[in-house]
Amino acid sequence: MDKNLIQRTISGIVYVAVIILCTTPLGAQLINGISPDLVKQQYLYYGLITLLLTVGSWECFKIMKFGKSYEKWIVFPLVILIFYMFSKRYFHHDFYFDFRLTEILALLLILIAVITLFKYPSELYYDSGKLIFTVIYVALPFSFALGLPKYSTYEDTFSLEVLFLFILIWSSDTFAYLTGKFFGKHKMAPKISPKKTWEGYIGGVVLTLILSYFIEKYQHDLRGNWMVVGFLVAAFAPLGDLVESQLKRNFGVKDSGNIIPGHGGVLDRLDSFLICAPVVYLYFILEKFI
Template sequence: MDKNLLQRLISGFFYGLVIVLCTTPLGAEYIGKVFPDIKQYQLYYGMITFFMLVGIWECIRIMKFGKGWERFAVIPVSMYVFYLFSKRYFMQGFSYNFNLSEFLALFLIVIAAVTLFRFKDELYFESGKLIFTVIYVPLTFGFALGLPEFSAEGYFSLEVFMLFVLIWSSDSFAYFSGRLFGKHKMAPKISPKKTWEGFAGGVILTLILGFFIEKYYPELRGNWMVVGFLVSVFAPLGDLVESQLKRNFGVKDSGNIIPGHGGILDRLDSFIICAPVVYLYFILENII
């Protein structure tokens, strides 16, 4: 077996294992046998916080922060923003109304993506790098804290795990559909391998998977055919955003924390965009 392939398989296995341990009751049960005082919600919060911190460091590396005050301010500012989201969303459920702060946060994510593609020169300023990093990493991961539905005992349902399943599946479906039928490139300068045929195949097959999740896991929040559609549309966008970020600054990988796969931002580029979108859907579904 090719050494690089073996490395990818091993590191991919451990990455998937971390997701399972930190987002499912089964994982929490196994962790609890070794560390009985650790609760599932602590595992999930710790995982998201770790991903967020590594993501910030990778952004500093990708965007080549200088030695000005922005480089030293980005981590404390990001931690403060993440803390505000933790306080507001984590284990709070969906009993409150959707208000201006959520609209503003989601609008900022859209503005950051538009700036990345249309006004990239703004990101060469140190202040632009700081603002983009704070929006792209802690703001998006902050929304992810509000996705699970917690019980009084600290356990939560499988929304986050199923979101990862849909993202992984959507990516695989699009890849194989593109290999079989792909002719028309989506964004040849940013991601040459993506095709419209692959995108269409990813949408259709992810919708089908969403149907089965909805059928066999009716306790989950929302309609998972809708979630599947949202993931199939926004997961490729998340990949394009991260690819454009690396392209703007001439970087191949965001990092090497996952050998053979790159960095956290490389692995979670789709999750970063899908988490706020799915959170918005859950909120709207709850209100309506």
């Protein structure tokens, strides 16, 4: 068997296992089985998001090749400040009880950053543009990801929204790839991602909707309607891949990093999550008022 394939398989299994352990009560149960009351699930999830944010910020910093100006010295302080503000809301259960206009404005910033990347890439060649893009593209999505699950300290429960979000993203990518491989003829973005086709995109949407139907049918404790979530994920996950591909293309980089052997970096693996997490979070906060 090809050595690279073995490496990819092992690292892929470890990656999926870490996601499952940190986004479900299983992680805390396993650890507390060794030493009772050692950790709560919300801390494992917070640790996961903190790690992904840290590595992802460093990868984006390296991709964008900052110059010698002062902006590169304030990238990480700004990332930490934003994440700290969201972290306070996470531990005080403040994500679920009110609607904030600032959240909508922050989500709009992600849209503006994506438009800038595709339509006005020259703006990202200035260190000020690199600073703004890095903070918006990495810090905001991971910060909003803290607001996806709900947990109760008193009842010691942790909801599974993030796990099923990952499952839908993985299924969307897989379904789109397989449909495109067998039926794809019309390229979606040949200069950015030559293998993506409109047939694959449609197949990914349809088959992910079928999977989300069963999630909605059998997982009644999840927030929102998961047929809607499934559609949003299938619709926006390919955009996340295109954004990451365009970013690397603009700066002549093949992979964002090598922390996951055979798979690249955090941004390579979580490109769809960076777009889907804020979109799904927006749906969750709007769903309460519909």
